Amino acid sequence: MGVAGLNEVADGVFELRLPIPFEDGLVNVFLFAGGDHVDLLDCGMNSEESLALIHSALEELGGKPLRKLVVTHIHPDHYGAAGVLAGPGAADLYLHRLEVPLVNPRYVELEHLVEEVRRYLLVNGVPGEEAEVLSNSQRALSQVVAPAEPAVQLDGAETLTLGRTELRVEWTPGHSPGHVCLYAEEGGLLFAGDHMLPDLSPNIGLHPQSTPDPLHEYLEGLRRMAALKPRLILPAHGRPFTDAAGRVEILTAHHRRRLDRVREIVAEGELTAWEVALKLWGERSNLYEKRLALQEGLAHLQALAVDGALEKLVSPVAVVWRSAPHG
Numbered sequence: 532m533g534v535a536g537l538n539e540v541a542d543g544v545f546e547l548r549l550p551i552p553f554e555d556g557l558v559n560v561f562l563f564a565g566g567d568h569v570d571l572l573d574c575g576m577n578s579e580e581s582l583a584l585i586h587s588a589l590e591e592l593g594g595k596p597l598r599k600l601v602v603t604h605i606h607p608d609h610y611g612a613a614g615v616l617a618g619p620g621a622a623d624l625y626l627h628r629l630e631v632p633l634v635n636p637r638y639v640e641l642e643h644l645v646e647e648v649r650r651y652l653l654v655n656g657v658p659g660e661e662a663e664v665l666s667n668s669q670r671a672l673s674q675v676v677a678p679a680e681p682a683v684q685l686d687g688a689e690t691l692t693l694g695r696t697e698l699r700v701e702w703t704p705g706h707s708p709g710h711v712c713l714y715a716e717e718g719g720l721l722f723a724g725d726h727m728l729p730d731l732s733p734n735i736g737l738h739p740q741s742t743p744d745p746l747h748e749y750l751e752g753l754r755r756m757a758a759l760k761p762r763l764i765l766p767a768h769g770r771p772f773t774d775a776a777g778r779v780e781i782l783t784a785h786h787r788r789r790l791d792r793v794r795e796i797v798a799e800g801e802l803t804a805w806e807v808a809l810k811l812w813g814e815r816s817n818l819y820e821k822r823l824a825l826q827e828g829l830a831h832l833q834a835l836a837v838d839g840a841l842e843k844l845v846s847p848v849a850v851v852w853r854s855a856p857h858g
């Protein structure tokens with residue numbers, strides 16, 4: 532017996548690895564067993580294969596019903612199956628309130644957001660034809676997401692009991708506006724979602740659905756999570772790891788180097804974000820990556836402008852960046 536990909540990581544806490552068609556091909560979700568029910572943190576995509584694994588894991592844990600579904604953020608690999616598992620007569624969905632308004636425009640009524648993104652790409656220097664294609668690249672994702680209404684909207688700092696484990700909600704914006712981590716003080720477990728990953732630097736992008744200065748928020752959130760001094764970090768991608776402070780230092784240094792590089796590039800003259808992204812990463816063939824690269828470049832440009840190192844010049848038709856005279 533034994534469900535493939537299900538392993539106990541702490542007393543009554545089980546990691547389940549679910550298939551996804553991107554990143555390293557797996558997302559980790561967590562089941563918390565206790566009493567007459569099971570609670571779940573993140574739920575994978577809305578695919579038959581992924582849902583079958585969740586159901587066999589529940590079966591293995593005694594066939595008890597799902598009570599709470601907490602979602603770290605609304606990206607398809609974390610939130611996709613929410614509409615299947617949560618809702619009236621099913622589990623209660625817990626979601627940070629800054630994620631809630633992102634769901635409909637992104638996954639249900641896409642037309643407005645697709646048009647907004649197209650205009651956003653154009654003002655940031657993306658050529659017309661490419662902007663058309665890139666703005667439509669979101670459509671495919673809506674097929675693997677079944678949205679659900681949250682039963683509880685989180686602010687951050689709530690104490691939740693999942694299974695037998697008491698956890699504090701840590702609001703960690705940056706990768707997504709309402710991204711949350713969960714921290715169990717007893718045992719020192721940090722469920723880090725996409726905020727802190729062992730092998731990848733999560734995408735931090737400025738775009739129409741992001742917060743206005745995501746990079747600063749992200750770095751501040753990393754410092755807060757390191758200050759908790761967790762014993763074990765349980766990420767949504769990759770294997771559990773220790774030494775939060777060391778990982779935060781590496782991630783922070785990565786962004787510092789990129790900020791320096793963006794400053795050097797902009798010192799060559801007035802540029803659009805698209806021009807900066809091309810100089811940073813060169814031409815990318817994968818459409819989704821191209822858009823992520825532009826948005827990541829924009830997050831760095833914005834952070835530098837907030838710090839006064841760059842000037843950001845805006846009009847209805849173009850956004851350009853140049854060195855600040857005293858930056």
Ligand SMILES: [Zn+2]
Pocket residue numbers: 604606706725
């Ligand atoms: Zn994500």
Ligand SMILES: [Zn+2]
Pocket residue numbers: 558606608609725767768
């Ligand atoms: Zn993810």
